[in-house]
Amino acid sequence: MRLVASGSQTVGPYLHIGLTWLNTDRIAGPGMKGERVVIQGRLLDGDGVGVSDGLVEIWQANAAGRYAHPADRQQKALEKGFRGFGRIPTDARGRFRFSTVKPGRVPGPGGKLQAPHLNVTVFMRGLLKQLSTRIYFPGDAANAQDPLLHRVPAARRSTLVARRRARGVLEWNIVLQGRDETVFFDF
Amino acid sequence: MAKSYGYRRFLRGTQPAYDFPFYASTAKRHPTRPLVIAPQTLSEITGPVFGHDDVKPTDSDLTRQHRGEPIGERIIVSGRVLEESGKPVPHTLVEVWQANAAGRYPHKADRHDAPLDPNFSGAGRTVTDARGRYQFITIRPGEYPWRNHYNAWRPAHIHFSLFGRAFLTRLVTQMYFPGDPLLTLDPMYMSIPDAKARRRLVSTFDLEHTVPEHALAYRFDIVLRGREATPRERA
Numbered sequence: 001m002r003l004v005a006s007g008s009q010t011v012g013p014y015l016h017i018g019l020t021w022l023n024t025d026r027i028a029g030p031g032m033k034g035e036r037v038v039i040q041g042r043l044l045d046g047d048g049v050g051v052s053d054g055l056v057e058i059w060q061a062n063a064a065g066r067y068a069h070p071a072d073r074q075q076k077a078l079e080k081g082f083r084g085f086g087r088i089p090t091d092a093r094g095r096f097r098f099s100t101v102k103p104g105r106v107p108g109p110g111g112k113l114q115a116p117h118l119n120v121t122v123f124m125r126g127l128l129k130q131l132s133t134r135i136y137f138p139g140d141a142a143n144a145q146d147p148l149l150h151r152v153p154a155a156r157r158s159t160l161v162a163r164r165r166a167r168g169v170l171e172w173n174i175v176l177q178g179r180d181e182t183v184f185f186d187f
Numbered sequence: 188m189a190k191s192y193g194y195r196r197f198l199r200g201t202q203p204a205y206d207f208p209f210y211a212s213t214a215k216r217h218p219t220r221p222l223v224i225a226p227q228t229l230s231e232i233t234g235p236v237f238g239h240d241d242v243k244p245t246d247s248d249l250t251r252q253h254r255g256e257p258i259g260e261r262i263i264v265s266g267r268v269l270e271e272s273g274k275p276v277p278h279t280l281v282e283v284w285q286a287n288a289a290g291r292y293p294h295k296a297d298r299h300d301a302p303l304d305p306n307f308s309g310a311g312r313t314v315t316d317a318r319g320r321y322q323f324i325t326i327r328p329g330e331y332p333w334r335n336h337y338n339a340w341r342p343a344h345i346h347f348s349l350f351g352r353a354f355l356t357r358l359v360t361q362m363y364f365p366g367d368p369l370l371t372l373d374p375m376y377m378s379i380p381d382a383k384a385r386r387r388l389v390s391t392f393d394l395e396h397t398v399p400e401h402a403l404a405y406r407f408d409i410v411l412r413g414r415e416a417t418p419r420e421r422a
Contacts, residue, residue, distance in 0.1 A: 008203060017308070125216075128203035177217075185222060186224050
C-alpha cells in the first residue's frame with residue numbers, strides 16, 4: 001500500500017489552547033551534564049515586527065552527542081530523564097527564551113561528525129507549513145566543516161549561528177524575510 | 188557514497204505553498220528565499236518520544252473535562268496514524284484543539300461575539316495504540332468568522348498536531364467535516380493545490396463507530412512521511 005502524506009495546515013492564532021500543556025523552556029534539567037546555555041531571540045515578520053502568535057520547538061542531543069530516541073544506536077551515555085525537546089511560545093513582542101546544555105557532535109552524511117547544533121521547527125499563524133532550521137554555536141571550530149552549513153551559501157551561514165551576548169547567554173533571531181532572512185531547510 | 192535515511196519527500200501539490208495570497212497573513216510570514224535542500228541526518232530521523240504516561244485517559248474526552256457537559260452535538264472522532272507505506276505509527280502523541288459549538292475559542296485573541304462554554308476548553312491529547320489507532324470524544328465545533336476577506340468564515344475544523352517517529356515527520360494539520368459548504372471558500376483548505384490531497388483532510392461519516400442513542404462518529408486517518416520502500420544510495 002502506498003499512501004500520500006497528509007497536507008499541512010497552519011496552527012492558527014489559537015495554537016496555545018492545544019499546545020501549551022507541553023511548553024518546556026528548560027530542556028536540560030539540573031542533573032544533565034554539559035555546558036549550560038540560555039538562548040534568546042525574536043521571531044520577526046517581513047516588517048521586522050515580532051510575531052506574537054508563534055511557537056518554536058527544539059530537538060537536540062545531549063552533551064555527549066546522543067539523542068533520546070531508539071534510532072540513535074551510538075554507544076554514548078544518555079542521562080535518565082533527558083528528552084531533548086523544547087516547546088516555547090513567543091511572547092507579545094515575538095520573543096522566546098530557553099535554557100539547555102550545548103549538545104555534543106552527532107554523525108552526519110557518511111558518518112562524518114556534524115558541528116553541535118539544535119534542530120528548530122517554527123509554527124505560527126500565517127504559516128501554512130512549519131519551517132525547519134538549526135542553531136549553531138559561535139566560535140565552535142567544527143562549524144567550518146559542518147556538512148549542512150556547507151550547503152548554505154556562505155553569505156547566509158551567519159543566520160544559523162547564534163551570537164554571544166553574555167557569559168552563557170546566546171542570541172539567535174528567526175527572520176522570516178529581508179536581507180537577514182534566516183536559512184530554512186527542506187529535508 | 189553516503190547512505191540516505193530515505194524519508195520520502197512530499198509529492199508535488201500535496202502541501203501548501205508558504206506564500207498564498209488568498210490567506211492574507213502569509214504575506215509577511217513566508218520565506219522569500221528558496222529552502223536549502225539538505226540531507227537527512229540522525230538529527231532529523233530522531234525526534235521526541237512521548238508515551239502513554241504523558242497523557243491521562245480524560246485528556247481524550249473533551250466532554251468530561253469540567254463539572255458539567257458542554258453544549259453541542261457530541262461526536263466521536265477516531266482514526267489511524269499511518270506512514271506512507273501503510274504501516275501504523277503506534278504509541279505516538281496526537282494533540283487536538285478546536286472551537287466550541289458556537290464557534291468560539293477560550294482565548295484572549297478570539298473576539299468573536301459568540302458565547303463561551305464554561306464546560307468546554309477545546310483541548311485534547313492522546314497516544315495511539317499498538318495499531319496506530321486514536322479516539323477523541325468531543326462536540327462538533329462551530330464555524331466562525333475571521334477577517335481575512337469580506338464575509339470570511341472558517342469551515343468547522345479540529346486542529347491536529349502529531350510527531351510521528353522523527354522530527355521530520357512532525358505535522359500540524361486540520362480535520363474538516365464532510366459536506367461543509369465553506370470548504371471551497373476557505374483559503375487554508377484551498378491552499379493545498381491538489382484536490383485529492385485536500386479531500387484527505389475531510390473526515391468521513393463513520394457509521395461503524397457511531398454509538399446508538401449517544402453520538403455520531405467521524406473517521407480521520409492521518410498519514411505521516413514514511414521511508415522509501417528500499418534504502419537508496421546517494422552521492
